[in-house]
Amino acid sequence: MEYNYRDIEKKWQEHWKQTKAYQVSNDSSKPKCYVLDMFPYPSGVGLHVGHPLGYIASDIYARYKRLKGFNVLHPMGYDAFGLPAEQYALETGQHPAVTTEQNIKAFREQLDHIGFCFDWDREFRTSDPGYYKWTQWIFLQLFDSWLNRATQKAERISTLTALFEKEGNAAHECPGDRALRFTAAEWKSFDEVRQREILMHYRLAYLAFAEVNWCPALGTVLANDEVVNGVSERGGYPVIKKKMRQWFLRITEYANRLLEGLEQVDYSDALREMQRNWIGKSQGAEIRFNVKDTDQQITVYTTRPDTIFGVDFMVLAPEHDLVNRITTPDQKAAVEKYLDYVQSRSERERLAEVKQITGCFTGAYALNPFNGQPIPVWISEYVLAGYGTGAIMAVPCGDQRDFLFAKHFNIHITNIIGDAFNGQEANPTKDAVLQNSDFLDGMVMKAAMDAAAAKIEEMGIGKRQINYKMRDAGFSRQRYWGEPFPIVYKDGIAYPVAENELPVELPHVEHYKQGEDGEGPLANVTDWVNVAPGIRRETNTMPGYAGSSWYFLRYADPHNTTAFADRKAVDYWNQVDVYVGGAEHAVGHLLYSRMWTKALYDLGYIGFDEPYKKIINQGMIGGSSRLVYRVRGTNTFVSHGLKDQYETDPLHVDVNIVDGTELDTDAFRQWKPDYREAEFILEDGKYICGSLLEKMSKRLFNTVNPKDVVDKYGADTYRMYEMFLGPIEQSKPWETKGIEGVHRFLKKLWRLYVDENKGLIVKDAPATPEELKVLHKTIQKIDGDTSNFSYNTAVSQFMICLNELSSLKCNKRSILEPLLVLLCPYAPHVTAELWQLLGNTSSILEAAYPVFDEQYVKESSFTYPIAVNGKTRTEMGFALDADNGAIEQEVLANEVVQRWMEGKPLKKVVIVKGRMINVVV
RNA sequence: GCGGGUGUGGUGAAAUUGGUAGACACGCCAGACUUAGGAUCUGGUGCUUCACGGCAUGUAGGUUCGAGUCCUAUCACCCGCACCA
Structure with missing residues (x-):
């Protein structure tokens, strides 16, 4: 009886299905x-x-x-x-x-x-x-909730309206409109439209206007990666920014909890770090600057309030509301020209040309709140409207972008860190001692950060502020194949659909074209959209996440x-x-x-x-591509080892017609019509391919279908080989060739239980101490490795165990039966079959996991490596409970040790019990 | 640029967390059985040297009786973020 994995696997898969x-x-x-x-x-x-x-x-x-x-x-x-x-x-x-x-x-x-x-x-x-x-x-629960910052918990909107009625919003800053302030009396005086508008600024799922990539020619909204250099990826039509009303999730209100929660979970450092970066928490201060000769103020966000005396200019984002209001008449033309230029540039261009320095002076000056110094106000695309306040105070001696900007536009640079600034590049240190900094003079910057922030708060010109890079999540898609929103609009105001009317089912449509004016395909289903006169459904759908x-x-x-x-x-x-x-x-x-x-x-x-x-x-499995070398201008292919003698072009060849690196030339000729007449220049009678590690992709002909692998070697082999490849988190290339080692293991395992002619050969005789030792060593290793997801070393241990049991010719049930249970998670089919062959009537899935017993693996002696000055020179066996003095004496008497000591005086002997012995001379 | 990770034989990788580097496999070499082998089994296989030995964990230092493992610097590759104030 042979190891017939095809029948075995089919049998058990059906059995498991039938018995649920x-x-x-x-x-x-x-x-x-x-x-x-x-x-x-x-x-x-x-x-x-x-x-x-x-x-x-x-x-x-x-x-x-x-x-x-x-x-x-x-x-x-x-x-x-x-x-x-x-x-x-x-x-x-x-x-x-x-x-x-x-x-x-x-x-x-x-x-x-x-x-x-x-x-x-x-x-x-x-x-x-x-x-x-x-x-x-x-979604409706999120719509009906807000985050109470005082308790850091989501609460019902009803608790918010109750608060508003009692005390207005003074104690609960509006996350959607930070400037919004109203009293209880004012709240009560607002009409429903206004009240709903305000609540929308608090809801965890909310509507707001946001820019999307609108392509008029295609009549559709495009995702960011569908827009290349300002035109659509398909067709090359112009794409414009368009503000549209969209749903968002107010995930930013959870930023801090999302960050702190990372401490309690077991994620990899890389994963945690990625989330931290994405959340992008920074601590700093907001500072208000008066604009000279106006009643306007510029609020900037900075993480370095300590550098306030090094501010040589300010920069507003071009989209900033203040730009129009503070630009002086003689700079108006220049600013407008610059704004036109910014408008013409796509997001992508702005990101691609990071190095290019552009900007324009507004003619306005802000006043340093501490010393009244006038500070020129510029606009530049390097300041983003969406981050912080959309305005920065520029400190050229401490920030490289500010430095380059100052150099480019010839703006005076104030040095507040003395020798720490060399005039050639900015120094972003926090350890320098401040100079030219009024009340901060002589302080180390780190300490000055807090002192400056305190002073700013004391003077009432700003406050400490925590900022997050993370944005609220866009939750609308102008698409058909997604969840419809349970929302209807009455007079343009969003109302939830009643709970008992859920689900709002996705209507069947005949075509998937966009609706008019950027709406999704659902907008075309008029009898679905128009619920009743004056009541319209939301036509966007929810995103994949x-x-x-x-x-x-x-x-x-x-x-x-x-x-x-x-x-x-x-x-x-x-x-x-x-x-x-x-x-x-x-x-x-x-x-x-x-x-x-x-x-x-x-x-x-x-x-x-x-x-x-x-x-x-889990890591990615990369593809190992195979290359053939075509002699240029011919249909002749030269083997890898001889390719340097010709002028060749490497071409990808389907890995499935290559065995290791040896090409199946007949299969190659049949692979593509062009190659039917292909000629080969062989080495040693074989055509050897080159190989290259790349992504696994159909385009590179290096994909391998798991079905093919399972057909050829069986599912158990496939499962174990994937695990044997290396640590689960690590990326590694797929080599079909290597699978044979695992396959051999399973065949050999089978032969330990079943003889081709005699059938089952497992006996009930008692196990020897050696056999028990092998088993228990294996239990310990497999149990530990499996619980740690260290599957590659577990598979190795199975191989070691099998090699040892084979050489012991072990056929004892008391060893071989527990081994099946250990292996069952890795190779469920073959272990189920053998389990049944052993006469078990219950399923191996219900078996008890073997328990490690230390007494079987305990050693009484150990063969120590003996090193002289750290280099291993010989080995000597000692009892584990042997006395150090006795060991030392015997080691020093050993002739190999004597020879390596070369008569030099002994310094000491290091004895590490059960590990090694080192003689130091 | 910032952050994270990885560098060990021809290849995938191990190394009990500071204690015999290369387990287990692939590949390769030799042999046995065989009509045959892409079946199975046995032995060998880091580099170097006739040998004793020497050299080896990206590179250069350091700590230590002892370093793949710890520290410092540096290089290469991979992943993520990227004008974030």
Whole structure:
């Protein structure tokens, strides 16, 4: 009986399906463990061998925890809404629902070959009305909430209106309009339109006007990456900035909690750092400067209030409101010319030409609040309207951009740091001692930062201020294939759709063209849009990250029709214990879902405010491309080793017709019609290809389909090989050739249990101490490595264990049976088969994980490496409880040691018990 | 430019966290069995040297009895952010 992985794997996959072996109950006395993969988008291009890497890792972990006695939730579903499906619909006229369904089917089929332990009964799609009903519902909760900065928690809008009625908004600064102030009496005097407008400035989901890329020729809004140098990527039509009313999530109100929450979760440093950068917290001060001869003030934001006496000019963003008001008549023409120039430049150009210094003097002067010095006010595109206050105080001796600007426009540079400034470049130090700085003279800058801020607050000309780089998240898409907003407009005011009318179902459409004036395709469905006379539906849809921001909660209770999930189920499954996925979602998805979780927590719907306890970012599997070398101007291909003798062009060749580096020349001739008559110049009778590490991509002919690998070697081999490749977080290239080592391992494993002729050869005889030692060493290593996601070393240990058991010719049940359980998470099919062959009637999935027992691996003696002056020269065995003095004596008497000591005087002997011995002379 | 990460054989990688560098595999070499082998098994395989030995973890220093591991500087590559005041 041979190791017939094809039949074995098919048999067990069917068995698991029929017996619902991976169905998991919400009702269990066992401790829970929630293992989740990042929501896949079923793209339709198909998987390559890199994609399932994370799924395999999480699958191993889920199976391991189950064997360790946990009730494990390991679900899978689909992030099914999204742009690619719609784009495809536009091109082919097929409805996105149809193509999405096809893609999911293909995706599922590919997954099913690999033997995952997903509980498919919990599957759902974000595009199911039964699911997006609750996406809409959560959106409405956000719409009906604001963040109370005093408590740092989301509260209902009703608590806000109650506050307004009692005390106005004095104690609760308006996040959407910081200048807004009103008293209780004023609030009560506002009409509904005004009140709703104000509340909109507080809501966590809110409407605001924002710029989008509008392409009139295409009649559509384009995403940033669809615009290249100011024209559309497709067609090259001009794109203009257009202000449109859009939905946003006020994620900035959660900035600080998102930042602090990072301390409590187990993410990689890189991931945490990426989120920190994205949030971009900075501490500084806002300072108001009067503008000379006017009643205008410029408010700047600076992180370095200590440099206030080094301010030589100020810069406003060109879009700043004050520009028109403070520009002097004689500078008006120049400023307008500059504004025209800025207007003509796309975002991309502005970013691309960072080095180019441009700007224009407004003619106005601001006054330094401390010494009354006039400071020229400039405008320049290097100051961004969206960050801080859109205005800066420029300190050329301390900031390189300010320095270059001053040099370029010949502005005087004041030195406030003495020798620390060399006149050649700015010095951004915080450690210099201040000069020319009035009351700050003689202070170290670090200390002066606080002193200056204190003085500014004392004088009432500004205040300390914390700033975040993060922006509120745009939540509207002018698209069809997404969740409709549960919002209707009456007289232009947004009202929520009643809860009992959810879901607002996506209407069927025949075409996906944009609506007029930048609206999405839904605007064309007039009888859907016009609910009643004067009442119009929102025609945008939600973005891709809406559905994925809370899906992990739904798996706890996926079929619930009365709530997004039953509270008891969510309390039981709680946080995701391990979340596995790619680093490309490091900021977007993770921040959004963290925010939604915090909001739901604040509002009392769930009992925790971080969704993912631990995140594993699997690395990418790179492609190893194969190259052939065509002699220029011919149809002759020369082998890699001989290519330097010719003038050649390297061409990518499909890795699937190359064995290692040896090209299958017949397959090559059939690969493309052009090569049918190809000639080869061989070396040693073979055509050897060159290789190159690149991204795995269809274009480079270096993709490998997991289905092909599973067909050829089996799912167990594929799973183990992916893990054997290296640490899970690390990126590494795929080499199909290397898989044979793992495949051999499984075949050899099989032969340990089953003889080709005699069948099962496992005996019930008692195990020897050596065999027990091998087993328990393995239990210890595998248990530790598996819980640490160190799967590559675990696979190595299985190989070591098998090599040792084979040479011991071990056929004892008491050794071989526990080994199957250890291996089961990695190779579930073959272990299930052998488990059954051993006569077990219960499933290996229910087996108990072997327990490590130290007594079997304890050593009484150790072979010490003996080093002289740190260099190992020989080995000597000693009992572990041997006396140091006795060891020393014996070591010094050893002739090899004697020889290396060369009669030099002994300094000391270092003895590290159970490790090594070093003789120092 | 800023931030994070990685540099170890021909290749993927290990190294109990300061203690025998290269485990386990791929590849390669030699051999056994075989009609055959892309099956299986055995042995070898960092570089260098006839050998004793010497040299080796990107590079240069340092700490230590002892460094792939810690410290300092430097180089290369990968990822993320990028006029963020």
